[in-house]
Amino acid sequence: MNTVLITGATSGIGEQLTRDYISSGWTVIACGRNKDKLQELASIDTRVKPLEFDVSDDESVREAFSALPEIPQLWLFNAGSCEYIDKGEIDSPLISRVMDVNFTGVVRCVEAAQPYFKPGHRVAFVGSIASEVALTRSEAYGASKAALSYFARSYKNDIAASGVDVSLIFPGFVKTPLTDKNDFAMPMLISVEEASKRIMHGLSKNRDFIYFPRRFTWILRVIGALPYQWQAKITSGLVGSQGEQ
Template identity: 75%
Template structure:
């Protein structure tokens, strides 16, 4: 039986991944902060084992991940958060909160379990297409995912000799409790079921980079090749936000 560890398992994409991998017969180590939701996931099937901890807390992360019920073949670091900057007014506490979960939280997890990485394993990091194009109000979220993207590409090179693969996942807009809070247009929004399907398919195929939905992420990747001034004008219209707050 293959084993997968999934952080951010109590909501959104992570929760759906737990359900889908369990349905496929995998042993799933579901990691999250919500004890009630973790209990619900464990009740789905005996193949699901819950670990409660907060990736923003180093001590909790170390304690939870030091002894695992099984050694994962696949590690999916998915825990994430999003807060927006309004009117260009920078809030360093807000920036820190987002970075703590989206970037440093992943680093804390990897720091604890890296000695268990072995040939044939795959490490998957859930980033965002927002890391490839600057979007309005996304100074915190986009920067955290851009940091994760750079880390993944560099880390892949440094652990390749161990036979460990690294996949970077670039979702577009996915309907989750996190995006339900958005007050702007979300082009080509997809369900968590579709997102989970695309992730699982991509990982099964051994893809290093997984983009979805294909059309939307392709459009943003093309926009990312244009001069920065053009990018700003196009993306402001694309996500339904006017320039200069007007």
């Protein structure tokens, strides 16, 4: 592999992955909707190929993928958003916004990219450990990541015979511009540099499922195996009354 496409490349984990893959000698197709930031990334190295589009816009996605500068061997669908529900006050426009980026936006990208998939390629989805346990205020974010997790695992089964591999990534709390807005404690928060390192390492080892930080995600996975009544009592103490990444 020597070319990777990264959505959400203009901020947070996606930006760090772009910088780190370039430093490792890869060509990066950096995708995002922030034109100025894409130009800034392109100024780093000629191997950064900016691709401007909005994952929430069908036509924008189709046009972008019809004009790929080259065909990547690694497809890293990372673009995401996060908004929280306020104390159980359901807000359908808010939930729709989050779902449209975190889930439907990924589906749009896969649909547009799939004609280019070839044996030996790897498709990677950046999900969240929040998808494995119901956490407070996360009716939008957690549901979107749970939908993505199901989609990725089902898709993995359906294309297994094609020779295209699928990876699903489960980060815990990562310090990014999104989590900087959080008004609650974030257990075992790690840097974006560490997150990028863990993702790149896992993908280089062809791992289908990548969890980090190990201790925090292990705790939530164990909690997720318990009866639902127990889960609610434990998570309210684990992450307080506010929520997660």
